[in-house]
Amino acid sequence: MTPARSRRPGAPTRTERGIPEATVARLPVYLRALTALSDSGIATASSEDLATAAGVNSAKLRKDLSYLGSYGTRGVGYDVEYLRYQIAREIGVTQDWAVVIVGIGNLGHALANYSGFGTRGFRIVALLDAAPELVGERIGDMVVRDFAELEEIVAADRVSIGVITTPAGPAQEVCDRLVAAGVTSILNFAPVVLSVPDGVDIRKVDLSIELQILAYHEQRKSGEAALPEVPELPAINGLPDLPSVGGGVGA
Amino acid sequence: MTPARSRRPGAPTRTERGIPEATVARLPVYLRALTALSDSGIATASSEDLATAAGVNSAKLRKDLSYLGSYGTRGVGYDVEYLRYQIAREIGVTQDWAVVIVGIGNLGHALANYSGFGTRGFRIVALLDAAPELVGERIGDMVVRDFAELEEIVAADRVSIGVITTPAGPAQEVCDRLVAAGVTSILNFAPVVLSVPDGVDIRKVDLSIELQILAYHEQRKSGEAALPEVPELPAINGLPDLPSVGGGVGA
DNA sequence: CCGATTTTGTTCTCACGTTCACAAGCTCCT
DNA sequence: AGGAGCTTGTGAACGTGAGAACAAAATCGG
Numbered sequence: 429m430t431p432a433r434s435r436r437p438g439a440p441t442r443t444e445r446g447i448p449e450a451t452v453a454r455l456p457v458y459l460r461a462l463t464a465l466s467d468s469g470i471a472t473a474s475s476e477d478l479a480t481a482a483g484v485n486s487a488k489l490r491k492d493l494s495y496l497g498s499y500g501t502r503g504v505g506y507d508v509e510y511l512r513y514q515i516a517r518e519i520g521v522t523q524d525w526a527v528v529i530v531g532i533g534n535l536g537h538a539l540a541n542y543s544g545f546g547t548r549g550f551r552i553v554a555l556l557d558a559a560p561e562l563v564g565e566r567i568g569d570m571v572v573r574d575f576a577e578l579e580e581i582v583a584a585d586r587v588s589i590g591v592i593t594t595p596a597g598p599a600q601e602v603c604d605r606l607v608a609a610g611v612t613s614i615l616n617f618a619p620v621v622l623s624v625p626d627g628v629d630i631r632k633v634d635l636s637i638e639l640q641i642l643a644y645h646e647q648r649k650s651g652e653a654a655l656p657e658v659p660e661l662p663a664i665n666g667l668p669d670l671p672s673v674g675g676g677v678g679a
Numbered sequence: 680m681t682p683a684r685s686r687r688p689g690a691p692t693r694t695e696r697g698i699p700e701a702t703v704a705r706l707p708v709y710l711r712a713l714t715a716l717s718d719s720g721i722a723t724a725s726s727e728d729l730a731t732a733a734g735v736n737s738a739k740l741r742k743d744l745s746y747l748g749s750y751g752t753r754g755v756g757y758d759v760e761y762l763r764y765q766i767a768r769e770i771g772v773t774q775d776w777a778v779v780i781v782g783i784g785n786l787g788h789a790l791a792n793y794s795g796f797g798t799r800g801f802r803i804v805a806l807l808d809a810a811p812e813l814v815g816e817r818i819g820d821m822v823v824r825d826f827a828e829l830e831e832i833v834a835a836d837r838v839s840i841g842v843i844t845t846p847a848g849p850a851q852e853v854c855d856r857l858v859a860a861g862v863t864s865i866l867n868f869a870p871v872v873l874s875v876p877d878g879v880d881i882r883k884v885d886l887s888i889e890l891q892i893l894a895y896h897e898q899r900k901s902g903e904a905a906l907p908e909v910p911e912l913p914a915i916n917g918l919p920d921l922p923s924v925g926g927g928v929g930a
Numbered sequence: 931c932c933g934a935t936t937t938t939g940t941t942c943t944c945a946c947g948t949t950c951a952c953a954a955g956c957t958c959c960t
Numbered sequence: 961a962g963g964a965g966c967t968t969g970t971g972a973a974c975g976t977g978a979g980a981a982c983a984a985a986a987t988c989g990g
Contacts, residue, residue, distance in 0.1 A: 450947060456891040460870065474967065483872035486967095487949055494969055502968040503956035519891050520898030527890070534792045538785035544870065544887050549894065588897050589890065612900060613893040615886075619711065619795065621734035629896045631889050635866075636795050638882050639778070639840065640707040640770050642864040643800065645880045646839050647771030649863060701977060725937065737937095738979055745939055753938040754986040 447518075451492045455519055457482045458489070462512040474505035521549030526587040528611075530602050531594030532557040532565070532572050535617055539593060540567045553585040558598075575602075582609040589613045596620045698769075702743040706770055708733045709740070713763040725756035772800030777838040779862075781853050782845030783808040783816070783823050786868055790844060791818045804836040809849075826853075833860040840864045847871045 447455075461481035465473055475493075479486040493499060493506075499514050500506045516522050527550050529536055539545075540555050555567060558575040565572045573581070581587060590606040592599055592614060599618035606614060607628055614630045616622055619637075624630050698706075712732035716724055726744075730737040744750060744757075750765050751757045767773050778801050780787055790796075791806050806818060809826040816823045824832070832838065841857040843850055843865060850869035857865060858879055865881045867873055870888075875881050 448947075452895050453888070453892055455895070456885075456888040457872070459891070460887075461872075475969095476967085481872070483874070485949075487951095488947090490967090490969065491948085498969070500968050501956065502954070503958090503966050505967070518895070520894040521891060523898075525890075525894050525897065534789035538789040539886065541785045542886070545890075548887065548891075550890055588901070589893055613897045615889050615893060621708070621712075621732070623734070627900070629893055631893060633884055633886070633889060634707075635790070635793070635884070636711075636799065637704075637707040638866055638884060639776075639796075639801055640710070640772060640799075641704055642840055642866060642880055642882060643771040643776050644703050644706070644769070646776065646864045647774075649878070650839070699977075727937085736979075738981090739977090741938065742940080742978085749939070751938050752986065753984070754936045754988090756937070 447495045451495055452519075454482070454484065454488075454492055455515055457484075458492070459512065459515045459519065459521075462508055462515065466508050466512060471508055472505050473508055475500070478506065516549075523549065525550050525589055526553045526585045527551065527589045527591060528554045528556060528578070528581060528587050528606075529591045529593060530556045530575065530578075530606070531592060531598075531618075532562050532567070533593060533595070536593040537567060539591065540570060550589070553587060554581045556581075575605075578605055579609045582606075582611060587611060589615065591615045591617070592622075593617045698746045702746055705733070705735065705739075705743055706766055708735075709743070710763065710766045710770065710772075713759055713766065717759050717763060722759055723756050724759055726751070729757065767800075774800065776801050776840055777804045777836045778802065778840045778842060779805045779807060779829070779832060779838050779857075780842045780844060781807045781826065781829075781857070782843060782849075782869075783813050783818070784844060784846070787844040788818060790842065791821060801840070804838060805832045807832075826856075829856055830860045833857075833862060838862060840866065842866045842868070843873075844868045 458478065461478055462473075465477075465481060473481075475486040475490045479489040482489065490500075493511075496514060496518050499511050513522075527545070529539055529552060532540065532555050536555065536557070540552065545552055552570065554577075555570050555572045556575045556578060557563060557572055560574075562572050563574045587609075588611060590611040590613070592602055592606075594602055596619050599616065599620050600622055603614060603616070603622045603624065607624055612628050614622070614624065614628065616630060616632045617634070619634055622630055622632075709729065712729055713724075716728075716732060724732075726737040726741045730740040733740065741751075744762075747765060747769050750762050764773075778796070780790055780803060783791065783806050787806065787808070791803065796803055803821065805828075806821050806823045807826045807829060808814060808823055811825075813823050814825045838860075839862060841862040841864070843853055843857075845853055847869050850867065850871050851873055854865060854867070854873045854875065858875055863879050865873070865875065865879065867881060867883045868885070870885055873881055873883075
């Protein structure tokens with residue numbers, strides 16, 4: 429008998445079934461690890477095993493899983509198949525999601541050919557591009573269609589996820605069209621910051637940014653002490669003395 | 680251990696020139712925004728302008744920039760060119776970074792053709808694949824070379840960044856080879872968790888995971904009250920007796 | 931030259947995320 | 961049956977990041 433809304437005073441005020449964003453981002457990793465274990469014929473795994481497979485530490489994994497419920501068995505571990513189903517259900521990949529890809533350049537081609545889509549809950553229902561010379565091209569078992577057909581396709585196939593692989597220029601306009609057509613989740617590969625109304629989720633994948641982040645760390649590794657500390661653009665208004673640590677500037 | 684008088688009592692104990700990771704991840708976005716402003720002929724921008732262009736709020740932007748130094752002018756804003764140079768220098772994209780791409784499938788092709796590389800500090804020095812039928816293929820102005828040549832190329836061109844676009848299977852082995860050859864930063868597109876020794880940075884780009892994260896939120900939007908809250912799964916209590924991974928505890 | 935105005939740089943506070951440590955609970959052995 | 965040995969689930973401490981608010985500094989008009 430669980431009382432309808434009784435919450436202990438010290439409870440962390442977690443929204444009803446609200447899972448922290450950081451945890452949500454890791455659930456797909458756990459799902460993949462579980463699938464790998466399952467394929468290896470392993471039926472039970474401890475949090476330590478799973479954590480190793482997923483590349484996180486076991487405490488974090490246990491806490492993450494605890495947001496879903498108590499699906500483990502103390503002293504034993506987790507049943508791989510059972511947990512896999514629970515995570516898949518939580519994420520929503522037990523159902524099929526219709527996806528459109530807009531922008532059939534190099535990257536669009538690659539994604540269209542990527543087999544990993546259909547395997548787990550996602551189904552590409554259309555490849556769209558506005559360039560007449562691309563429309564009609566066959567890619568795998570699909571044909572590129574005109575971007576003008578977007579609204580029709582979204583309505584017909586209940587498309588809720590759009591992938592933007594256009595260049596930066598038309599990306600915002602494509603995004604607006606997607607949203608207007610009823611798409612409420614967007615995965616953006618174009619190197620621009622897209623703005624969307626509330627209620628629309630957007631995620632960004634940006635190769636260039638990833639490389640730059642790596643470059644930053646790389647620079648710190650190699651140039652540990654060889655950095656050009658002071659740029660060659662000196663006289664910018666006699667900057668306030670930075671060396672704060674020594675403090676003996678005026679002494 | 681305590682240095683005599685090196686730090687003010689209230690100082691946030693920030694490592695010398697150590698920039699928070701969250702800030703590092705945003706610097707490339709600022710850099711891009713500044714480049715866009717610069718291309719539009721804008722010479723000065725306030726934190727509000729920049730923040731809008733970068734899709735963050737102005738307080739966060741100012742705080743981020745403050746880690747680099749005091750490059751703005753109170754009452755005026757930031758000089759676009761000057762700030763752009765400072766951020767580029769901090770990230771390390773004022774120098775050129777040699778990059779190898781391993782795995783010339785669909786995605787590898789797409790990246791090889793992607794022009795955005797050379798434009799900003801990154802230079803692809805080799806496309807590598809182990810499949811004999813791919814070696815020798817021309818892509819743009821490059822030719823696919825044999826993966827066996829990796830060590831030679833890394834040494835000759837001072838390659839510090841490797842991009843893995845192989846399938847999941849060979850990814851870890853490719854990764855190990857890269858690391859052994861001297862690569863210290865890896866960008867991984869393969870859907871596996873790679874393990875690398877300390878000192879090697881690794882970042883992961885995973886389409887499937889991004890889609891799953893979107894699916895989770897999508898499910899919560901559409902199924903607000905229509906979720907099968909409790910799956911009432913068939914007697915999982917009577918679990919199939921747990922053959923147990925380790926062959927039984929202490930057995 | 932001085933005050934009004936603008937905008938940065940920084941401090942303070944709060945929320946979120948990670949990690950530790952341990953009680954609760956399950957299985958197995960004696 | 962009862963205790964020993966594991967492993968989960970979670971409370972608490974800790975660290976990092978975000979946002980509000982404000983003092984400091986620069987420009988501009990009078």
